[in-house]
Amino acid sequence: MTGTGIEQRRDSPARGRVLGTATALFYAEGIHAVGIDRIIAEAGVAKATFYHHFPAKEELVCAYVREQSRIGRAAVATIDTADPRAALLAVFDQIADAAEFPGYRGCPFINAAAEYPDPASPVRQAIEEHRRWKRDLLVDLLRRDGAADPGRTADILTVLGDGLLVTSHLNKPPNLRRLVRDATTAVLNGG
Amino acid sequence: MTGTGIEQRRDSPARGRVLGTATALFYAEGIHAVGIDRIIAEAGVAKATFYHHFPAKEELVCAYVREQSRIGRAAVATIDTADPRAALLAVFDQIADAAEFPGYRGCPFINAAAEYPDPASPVRQAIEEHRRWKRDLLVDLLRRDGAADPGRTADILTVLGDGLLVTSHLNKPPNLRRLVRDATTAVLNGG
DNA sequence: ACAGTACCAGACAGATCTGTCTAGTCTGGC
DNA sequence: GCCAGACTAGACAGATCTGTCTGGTACTGT
Structure with missing residues (x-):
């Protein structure tokens, strides 16, 4: 069995870009001060993709x-x-x-x-x-x-x-x- | 000259109620997490009264x-x-x-x-x-x-x-x- | 009596936020 | 060829946020 499902999902480029962008923005400006729209814009990711990887903002904050x-x-x-x-x-x-x-x-x-x-x-x-x-x-x-x-x-x-x-x-x-x-x-x- | 204007404004009961409520809520729940509507509701103050004493939320945060x-x-x-x-x-x-x-x-x-x-x-x-x-x-x-x-x-x-x-x-x-x-x-x- | 102010109640505008949904592209495995 | 899944673009709904505005009451000093 190859590394499908969860494994691939965690390593996907889009997810990585979102998490990287969120990490920089959350740290620099605070969590409540940064909205989803801005994160997906700066990460260059579609909104549906974001919610595909992170069911809610709080999941992203935990990540x-x-x-x-x-x-x-x-x-x-x-x-x-x-x-x-x-x-x-x-x-x-x-x-x-x-x-x-x-x-x-x-x-x-x-x-x-x-x-x-x-x-x-x-x-x-x-x-x-x-x-x-x-x-x-x-x-x-x-x-x-x-x-x-x-x-x-x-x-x-x-x-x-x-x-x-x-x-x-x-x-x-x-x-x-x-x-x-x-x-x-x-x-x-x-x- | 009596203590009019700024002095009275700073001591007004409504202002005190707003500041007291905001102090409790901001400390307990965080600043961005607490909106103006909630503060004025819990302080029992009209919105116009709030904006009369504090021109903007940031003024309240400073206070x-x-x-x-x-x-x-x-x-x-x-x-x-x-x-x-x-x-x-x-x-x-x-x-x-x-x-x-x-x-x-x-x-x-x-x-x-x-x-x-x-x-x-x-x-x-x-x-x-x-x-x-x-x-x-x-x-x-x-x-x-x-x-x-x-x-x-x-x-x-x-x-x-x-x-x-x-x-x-x-x-x-x-x-x-x-x-x-x-x-x-x-x-x-x-x- | 009058002006000024502090106050209340609440509608309203405009922005922004989270989260959903539609519609379609591209790619890799079978 | 075919299908699942990762992806893009963006409209949309509903809530919430800040801040403005209207309209009216009550007190206070002159």
Whole structure:
């Protein structure tokens, strides 16, 4: 049996163009602020094709969140985890990388959650899944780094990460890269 | 001359009802998700009255942000600042207070910024003004507390505050109050 | 008595949004 | 040859959104 049906549907060029366009627009301008008409126009896709791949806008928003999650996981996957301490620092260095990127507009998950108040909504659950993944990653690295209480230190690192993502967007403090490194090191040593 | 014109307009009962309703709805459900029709219906105000006080929705959104700023400043104003160190801890304790409040949905300024991408927009400038006020507050208290580099420590405390506001909403870590206190103390002693 | 204003009720216009539907093209597998 | 499915173009319906306008009531200061 060849890869028909769902598999092909997920890989179709039109679907990819829609998801790519939506990812760029949703992140840059917000989700409620971008309509379907604009997405299909910029993706060069017919409306029927869009609704063929995504039964409703919310499905597209979920796919957007999962796409952002995929991008984040891919970035982390490039990190060598042989040395857990170095890997933890590298994870946080990536925040500084992202913040320097032109068009940086904060954390896509925090921003999306701001637009979806209901914690039970599929969008929020997709966000939660990503945050669970990230926390599990931190706990694993911290355990391997010999942290006394990996769970609690992961919570503190989560606070630090969220804070860095927000502050680097809304305040743009100077010496962000050093601030990230110092704060991370302080938590890991003093944890 | 009596307090006519702008003064009276700002204090009118209808305007207050609109702003109060909008503040509750915008915070709870997001800004783009709440329409004018719903606000005036729940505030019990005629449409003409609304547009009499707020020429456009964006004016109301700006007033909402300033109202949230007023609420935040009022909360801080209750703190005794004789002891700057105690005052700093009290400011961060208020984050834990807010996070325990039923209906807590994160920081209204961070959430609003997520919906207004243009940093030059009036809404974003109102947000920036609040964040400037908060940073100035921290710098002042830190200086009086004898911090070596009040500006830099204020940046770190801003990261911490933003992180706590976000994480306490999206992760709800256990022992939040102790986490807030420990993290703040660590920054103040180690920073 | 009068002007000004704040207010209410609700129709209305015009734009935009989501989502459906029709009608037809192109391509790959059988 | 034939058919299923991915695709395009675009009309259409119905809801909702912002903002305007009409018309009328009530209070307030002069």
